[in-house]
Amino acid sequence: MDVDLNIARFNPDAEGKSPYRQEFNIEVNETDTVLDGLIKIREEVDGTLALRCSCRSAICGSCAMRVNGQAVLACNTKITDLVSNKNKSINVEPIGNMKIIKDLIVEFDTHWEKIKAIDPWIKTDSSPPEAEYIASNESMVELAGVMGCIQCGACVSDCTVLAVDETFLGPAALAKAYRFIADPRDEANSQRLKDLNEPSGIWDCTRCMQCVEVCPKGVDPMGRIMKLRDFAMEAGFKNTNGARHAEVFSEIIRNNGVLNEFWLPVKTFGMFNIPEMLKLAPIGLKMVMRGKMPPIFYEKIPGYKNITKLFEKTKVL
Amino acid sequence: MFDFDVIVMGAGLAGMRAALAASQNGSKVAVITKVYPVRSHSNAAQGGINAALTDRGDNWEDHAFDTIKGSDYLADQDAVEVMAKEAGSEVINMEHMGAAFNRDDQGRLGVRAFGGQREARTFFVADFTGQALLHVLHEQVLNSGVKVFEEWFVTSLIMQEGRCNGVVAMDMRTGELHVMRAKAVIIASGGVGRVFEPSTNALICTGDGIALGYRAGAGIMDMEMVQYHPTTLKNNGALMSEAARGEGAHLLNSEGERFMERYAPNMMELASRDVVSRSEQTEINEGRGIDGCVLLDARHLGEKLINERLSQIRQLGIDFAGKDMVTDPVPIRPGMHYIMGGIKTDIDGQTSIPGLYGAGETACVSVHGGNRLGANSLLDTLVFGRRSGEHASEWVKNQTSASVDDSYSKTDREAIQNLLNRDKGEMFGQIRLNLGQTMNKHLAVYRDQNGMEQAKSDLIELKNRYSNVIVHDKNLIFNTNLIFTLELGFMLDCAETIILGALERKESRGAHTRTDMPDRDDKNWLKHIVVSQINGEPKVDYVPVNITKWQPQERKY
Numbered sequence: 001m002d003v004d005l006n007i008a009r010f011n012p013d014a015e016g017k018s019p020y021r022q023e024f025n026i027e028v029n030e031t032d033t034v035l036d037g038l039i040k041i042r043e044e045v046d047g048t049l050a051l052r053c054s055c056r057s058a059i060c061g062s063c064a065m066r067v068n069g070q071a072v073l074a075c076n077t078k079i080t081d082l083v084s085n086k087n088k089s090i091n092v093e094p095i096g097n098m099k100i101i102k103d104l105i106v107e108f109d110t111h112w113e114k115i116k117a118i119d120p121w122i123k124t125d126s127s128p129p130e131a132e133y134i135a136s137n138e139s140m141v142e143l144a145g146v147m148g149c150i151q152c153g154a155c156v157s158d159c160t161v162l163a164v165d166e167t168f169l170g171p172a173a174l175a176k177a178y179r180f181i182a183d184p185r186d187e188a189n190s191q192r193l194k195d196l197n198e199p200s201g202i203w204d205c206t207r208c209m210q211c212v213e214v215c216p217k218g219v220d221p222m223g224r225i226m227k228l229r230d231f232a233m234e235a236g237f238k239n240t241n242g243a244r245h246a247e248v249f250s251e252i253i254r255n256n257g258v259l260n261e262f263w264l265p266v267k268t269f270g271m272f273n274i275p276e277m278l279k280l281a282p283i284g285l286k287m288v289m290r291g292k293m294p295p296i297f298y299e300k301i302p303g304y305k306n307i308t309k310l311f312e313k314t315k316v317l
Numbered sequence: 318m319f320d321f322d323v324i325v326m327g328a329g330l331a332g333m334r335a336a337l338a339a340s341q342n343g344s345k346v347a348v349i350t351k352v353y354p355v356r357s358h359s360n361a362a363q364g365g366i367n368a369a370l371t372d373r374g375d376n377w378e379d380h381a382f383d384t385i386k387g388s389d390y391l392a393d394q395d396a397v398e399v400m401a402k403e404a405g406s407e408v409i410n411m412e413h414m415g416a417a418f419n420r421d422d423q424g425r426l427g428v429r430a431f432g433g434q435r436e437a438r439t440f441f442v443a444d445f446t447g448q449a450l451l452h453v454l455h456e457q458v459l460n461s462g463v464k465v466f467e468e469w470f471v472t473s474l475i476m477q478e479g480r481c482n483g484v485v486a487m488d489m490r491t492g493e494l495h496v497m498r499a500k501a502v503i504i505a506s507g508g509v510g511r512v513f514e515p516s517t518n519a520l521i522c523t524g525d526g527i528a529l530g531y532r533a534g535a536g537i538m539d540m541e542m543v544q545y546h547p548t549t550l551k552n553n554g555a556l557m558s559e560a561a562r563g564e565g566a567h568l569l570n571s572e573g574e575r576f577m578e579r580y581a582p583n584m585m586e587l588a589s590r591d592v593v594s595r596s597e598q599t600e601i602n603e604g605r606g607i608d609g610c611v612l613l614d615a616r617h618l619g620e621k622l623i624n625e626r627l628s629q630i631r632q633l634g635i636d637f638a639g640k641d642m643v644t645d646p647v648p649i650r651p652g653m654h655y656i657m658g659g660i661k662t663d664i665d666g667q668t669s670i671p672g673l674y675g676a677g678e679t680a681c682v683s684v685h686g687g688n689r690l691g692a693n694s695l696l697d698t699l700v701f702g703r704r705s706g707e708h709a710s711e712w713v714k715n716q717t718s719a720s721v722d723d724s725y726s727k728t729d730r731e732a733i734q735n736l737l738n739r740d741k742g743e744m745f746g747q748i749r750l751n752l753g754q755t756m757n758k759h760l761a762v763y764r765d766q767n768g769m770e771q772a773k774s775d776l777i778e779l780k781n782r783y784s785n786v787i788v789h790d791k792n793l794i795f796n797t798n799l800i801f802t803l804e805l806g807f808m809l810d811c812a813e814t815i816i817l818g819a820l821e822r823k824e825s826r827g828a829h830t831r832t833d834m835p836d837r838d839d840k841n842w843l844k845h846i847v848v849s850q851i852n853g854e855p856k857v858d859y860v861p862v863n864i865t866k867w868q869p870q871e872r873k874y
Contacts, residue, residue, distance in 0.1 A: 013792040031552045031637065043746030047789030047798040052352075054519040057555045057633060059448055060356045076636050101490065102795045108353065121460040122415035131372060132412045134424040141625065143417035144443050147452065151355050183415060 001088075002027050003079055005037050007049070008093040010100050019100070023089075028079050034090065035063055035074035038104075051104040058216055061152035065104050066093040071154035071214045095157030097166075110166070111153055114173040118196070122180065123188035133185050146179045149219045155211035167200045171211035171221030174202060178224035181231055193232045202228045203242025244268045254311040257304030261294040318723050321347045321464075322713045323706070324484060324499035326471050326526055328354035330447070330695060331677025331702035332505035333454045335666075336463045338706030339503075344713060347497065349466045349486050351521065351800070354455045358507050358519045359698065362447025363558035363629065364431060365439035366411075366695040368404035373425075375436050377401040384693060385867050387433040387589045388657075388686025389827035390843065391539065393863040396682040399664050400693075400700050407699040408440050416453045417442055419626075429626075430563045431691045433589035433874070437563075439692040444558050444629045447695060469495075470800055471525065472729040474502065474533045474673070475721055481533065481672040482719035485726045489800065492793025494726040494733075500713035501672050503705050504530060504660060505698075508678035509811045511804075513653035513760075514753020515554035517546055523804035524811035526679040530660040531810050535668045536847040538681040538860065539658035540811075541818035541829045544689055545762050547593035549652030551610045553637045557630045557649055559691040561642070562586040564626060566615035568597065569646060570605040581874035588874035591688040591828045594651035598762040601650070612646035619643075651762050655694065657685040657828065658818065661847055661860070666705025669849075672716075676705040683845065686862075687827015736802065742785035745802045752779050752805075752812060760819055765833040769820045776816060780809055813855060814848045821846045821857055839869050 002025055010019040024041050035053055042049040053063040056075045063074040068082060068091050082090050098106035155171040162168050169177075177196055180186045196202045202225050211221040233243050248267040252260050269276035287293040301307075323339045325332045328350035340346045350357070369375035381401040385392050412418055412426065418440050421427040431439040442449035458465065468489045475483040475496070483498040506526030510518020531537050547568075548557040562568070568586050570576045580596040581588035588596075597611050605611075615623060620643045623631050627642070634640045640647045659681035666674040675681075677698040684697055755775040759768035783805060790798035824838035825831050845860040 011792065012794045031639075042798070043744065043750075047744050047746075048792070050790075050795055050797050052356075054352060054356055054521045055358070055361055056520070056553065057361065058636075059360045059445065059629070060352075060358075060519060062352065062356050078636070102792075105795050112353075116459060119460075121456040122413075128413040132409055132418070132426050135420060136424055137420035137422075137427065140417045140420050141443075144419075144445075144449065147417055147442075147449055148445065149452075150360075150448065151353075151452075180415075183417075185413075185415065 001030070003037065003083055004089040005041065006089055006091050007103070009049075009103050012102050030080055032079050033075055034067055034077045034079060034092065037079060038074060038092070050102045059150060061150035064095050064152040064154045064157065066095055066157065067091065071095050071157040073152060073154070073216045076216060095153055097157055097159060097162045098153065108153065111151070111156055111172065114169050115151070115176055117169065118173050118177040119188075119192070120176050120180070122183065122186050124185065125187050135184050139184050143179060143183055146175055146182070146219055146224055148217045149175055150217055152216065154214045154216060155221050158210045158214045160208045160210055161204055161206055165200070165204065168204045169200055171205075171225070174205070174228065175219055175221040175224045178228055181228065189231075190235060193228070193235050193237055196228060197232050197237040197240055202232060203240050241268055250311075254308055255300075255304070256298060257301035257307040258298060260298045262296050318721070319347065319495060319497040320718065321345050321497065321499045323501045323503065323709050324349060324497055325503045325505060325706075326484065327357070327504065327506035327677070327679070328465065329357035329359035329505065329507055329677060329698065330451060330454060331679070331698035332503070333458050334699050334702030335503045335505055335676050335706035335709070337454070337457055337461055338703045339710035340461050340463045342707055342710035344710035346462070347464045347466060347499070348458070349469045349471055349484065349497070351468060351470045351489070353467050354458065354465065355452055356521070357451060358522050359451045359695070360448045361517070361519060361556060362695050363444045363556065364560035364563060365429060365441030365446045365692045366408055366450070367431065367434070367438050367690065367692040368408040368440060368696065369401060369436070369438050370405045370408075375438050377404070379436060380404065380434070380438060382867055383434045384684065384690055385686070386872060387688050387690040389591070389688055389837065389872060390839070390869040391542070391683070391686030391827060391845070391862060393683050394865040394867060395863045396664050396684045398865060400684050400696060403700045404696050407696065407703070411450055411453060411699070414453050414457055416449055419443070429560060430587060432559055432562065432587045432593065433584070433690045439563065441560065443625070444560050444627050450695060470803070471529065472803065474529050475725050476533050477719055477721075479534070479670065480719070481670050482721050485729050489795055492796055494730050496721060496723050496725045498718060498721045500716040500718060501674060501709040503666065503674040503676060503709055504679050505676045505702060505705075506679050508656045509808065510653060511749070512752065512808045512812050512815065513543070513756045514750060515549075515757070516653040516753070517549050517554060517556040518654070523808050525804065525807045526675070527659055527814070528807035528810040530668065530673065530675065531814060531848075531850050533670060533673065534849060534851065535670050535673060536661040536849045536858070537658065537814045538661040538845050538847045539683050539686070539818070540656065540814040540848060541822050541846065542657035542685070542687050542827055543653060543760060543815065544590055544655040544657060544828050545594040545651040546654035547590055547597055547651055548613050548649040549654070550633060551608070551638050551648040551650065554652045555633050555637055556654065557613060557633065557647065558627070559590075561613060561615055561627055561630060564615075564622065565618055566613055568593070569612040569614050570600045571607045572605060576600050576605070576611070584874035589688055589690060591830070592874055594762050595830060597651050607648060610648035610650045613642070613649045614646040615642045616644065616646065653757060653761070655689055657681070657683070657687065657689050658814070662701075664701075664704065665708035666701055667708065674705045674709050676702045687829060733799065736786070737788055737791055737799070739785070739787050742787040743782060744789060745786055745805045748779055748782050748786065749805050749808065751775070752808060756812060756815070760815060762830065764819060764829065764831050766831075769816060773816050773820065776809065776812055783809055817848050817855055817857060818846045843869060
């Protein structure tokens with residue numbers, strides 16, 4: 001069968017240096033992946049096509065790119081899954097949120113800087129035992145789940161927070177941070193959680209699920225970030241908007257059985273936090289003008305006491 | 318010009334272990350790697366790492382014997398002893414660094430069975446042990462004073478009066494060549510998989526280090542010993558870990574028979590790799606295969622165990638062969654996987670060239686001899702990576718820096734410019750493919766004189782074609798087209814050492830099995846074959862095998 005690979009290209013040496021599109025019509029086999037197609041192009045058609053790839057088995061993390069708009073590993077994305085009788089075109093672009101060097105190759109520098117920023121090595125105060133550390137298999141299987149991360153950058157590419165705030169540590173670095181905090185051998189949890197509690201850390205994730213969706217290794221970065229939030233609050237780091245938001249959210253539901261959207265931001269920031277209240281004022285005004293202002297006084301839902309009981313039984317917050 | 322005490326080429330397990338050891342010993346160390354360290358091919362090791370831990374009733378001598386028997390008695394026994402004795406501390410060291418090894422019920426390190434060994438002594442992290450160790454070692458490098466040159470490509474070794482004084486390397490981001498002076502260079506750049514097509518190896522495994530050593534005059538040993546892994550996936554040739562058989566999976570032929578019963582009645586599917594691959598190939602050749610494959614059957618292991626311990630290869634089977642090992646047998650065949658040979662080193666990584674060291678798959682100590690046991694390669698990288706780093710950092714303390722300046726990159730710069738200026742000729746792609754095909758046809762599981770002669774004459778033709786190779790991309794920034802073309806030059810040199818070594822060995826031993834000379838001949842061939850390049854011409858020498866206490870016996874599994 002034949003397929004059209006429509007590739008986003010960029011030649012850093014060219015006059016004007018503007019990205020352009022190029023479509024290649026190639027013959028492929030039924031089992032071929034997008035990577036097989038790209039390799040065929042650079043070996044048989046156009047040697048100038050630049051991309052990173054190595055293992056072809058989804059373990060080295062080199063070939064993350066956007067295929068039809070979503071970050072994937074080209075080496076485990078089958079062409080037949082993307083085309084039909086009607087549509088034989090596949091759109092290939094470099095991954096997002098990183099600067100393009102050439103064609104499908106991007107600068108990973110910011111990614112590695114963020115990985116380094118979380119002190120990605122095990123920290124212990126005491127000297128290690130003579131033999132191995134004793135640990136449960138469950139704890140190690142849990143760690144192996146997150147250590148299955150291959151640093152391909154797919155989650156970083158499609159992270160919706162990074163798209164608007166490049167200072168955010170991002171899903172890969174935070175998942176890596178979780179790996180140390182969940183490690184029973186690491187002894188620096190308190191400092192790690194304190195650092196992650198800062199702006200650009202765990203509270204800046206918007207829980208859009210995009211990283212979970214695109215991760216080719218099932219690492220579940222967002223799930224790890226949520227666990228880090230729990231760990232941080234359990235460790236007493238509650239003085240952040242994020243932590244207060246979670247607590248206030250919970251408190252309102254517990255007491256009313258329903259969320260009160262007026263009090264949520266007010267209580268999160270604190271009613272007497274004048275600067276924050278002033279920041280909220282224009283939004284409030286706009287909401288009033290458009291008739292979207294939530295009521296100040298909510299009715300508790302009937303049977304709200306059962307909700308309160310549920311909270312007591314499950315002992316959350 | 319850059320200046321270091323020790324330069325390590327390659328950032329896989331051997332390279333990073335060497336760099337850490339040298340750095341901890343006080344040397345100023347740089348690692349030069351053509352990919353980001355965590356992209357290195359150590360990633361691909363799935364099953365585990367061997368060590369005989371005395372505190373659980375195993376002993377190093379048993380591990381050493383299994384390794385030597387596995388090698389078909391070609392391994393140097395002094396080197397194997399070192400590896401087996403130091404295995405435990407390397408594994409524990411990795412555990413202390415943070416590797417998430419599987420545990421037993423008491424919370425201690427768990428083991429699984431692996432091929433060619435009488436004891437279960439393979440420690441593992443699910444079925445991605447190599448990746449788990451690589452990332453942990455990289456964490457340690459990030460926390461050390463080691464300077465890592467990421468996406469830099471070594472083009473040549475700087476040689477002066479028979480001594481190695483550094484490397485010339487290209488910053489791939491700019492295409493610029495740099496002279497990098499060092500008192501010692503450790504080559505740990507992995508194997509030669511891409512010389513064969515197909516291969517389980519990553520696209521970066523192009524034998525750069527072995528070829529650089531060869532060109533500099535170092536001895537290249539045991540290159541005829543090419544391991545075909547028994548379980549590589551139909552279609553794309555991806556590796557299906559030996560861990561599957563270690564956990565109890567069976568091999569079946571087209572008649573549904575566990576055919577290993579006829580070849581290795583005691584060890585069955587867990588005989589050593591050369592034995593299993595030969596058995597599979599015989600089944601296929603005699604018409605009991607299915608479409609060039611036999612079947613790996615793990616259905617009886619159950620979904621829970623498969624998910625916990627073999628999840629990665631389950632996914633590979635689904636993705637690339639359309640078979641879920643929980644419900645279906647998976648079609649597999651022998652596929653090129655590993656080179657036992659490499660740059661000849663001693664047990665401290667020293668080559669025949671002062672200032673040049675080798676470690677890992679690039680090197681030949683020789684601990685694998687004619688056939689490497691599964692899960693001994695990770696061990697090899699760590700033990701001899703560390704020893705090379707330690708020795709080099711001690712050695713450089715008594716060395717003064719050579720007089721080297723920026724002019725040492727001139728030859729490479731001109732050669733690259735000439736290559737880029739050439740307009741008429743063919744691209745690297747077809748030459749590489751033809752090389753891989755001829756190697757896979759004539760230097761595979763079964764070999765004979767005619768086939769190997771054919772490969773030799775094919776290689777001459779391929780080299781001629783390569784002398785007219787062209788590079789489409791004329792732009793220096795991240796010119797992968799240029800890099801692949803330079804790599805192909807390395808591959809052709811490696812192929813030469815493999816073919817010459819194989820033609821030289823007139824017997825069958827380990828992975829080198831000749832249909833025209835099917836027997837092992839200890840009287841004449843219990844020796845290593847060393848190929849080196851003298852004045853541009855290959856020369857063959859012999860080196861005796863070091864035997865400490867295990868005399869060669871008949872090899873049965």
